[in-house]
Amino acid sequence: MSPASVFSEIPGGESLLKWFGRIPRFHDAELLEISFPDKGAGLLRIHAWNITDKVDAKGYFVLDKHAIVTLILEDVSNISCTDFAMVPCIIFDLEITRTEEHFRIEWSASYGVAGFIIAKHAHINLKPGKPQ
Known part of the structure; x- marks a missing residue:
């Protein structure tokens, strides 16, 4: 199953795809x-954005489309995390896949907690903007 179709199965996933x-x-999120x-x-509550190919006066990539993305999970059947106490963390890569009747949310970290969660149901809530 393609990643886009996994997001289309999750309530709120289409809005996430449209926004970004x-x-x-979620690299560096x-x-x-x-x-x-x-x-x-x-x-999982994540501050995410798009990295553009533009750079600012200091040489940093310009970020746009900031949003707070909340993955709400129900009927969680498996949790495996390392460095759980290290939150907030910086995500290196996050992927959502479908395994039979469950969603698997797996991420690696540049810093902090990493792991995977398996849940029967997932919902995505997107709030445009940066965290306060």
Whole structure:
């Protein structure tokens, strides 16, 4: 299954694709929060953006399309994380795949917590802008 079709299966996924204009990999995005507040439920809250090919006066790439992306997970059946206490973290790469009846959210980190979560249901909430 293609990554775009996985996002189309997740409520809120089409809005995410439309906002970023592509399948986000969340490279260098900041994982602001990872929590499991209730049995079988969890969330990842991420500050993400698009990196453009433009550079500013200081030589840094210009970032646009900032958003807070919250992945809301239900019926979580498996969690495997390393460096769990190191939040916020910097995501190197994040991928959402479909495994039979479940979604697998897996990410590596440039710094901090990394791992995977398997959940039966996922929802995406997108809030344009930067975190306060």
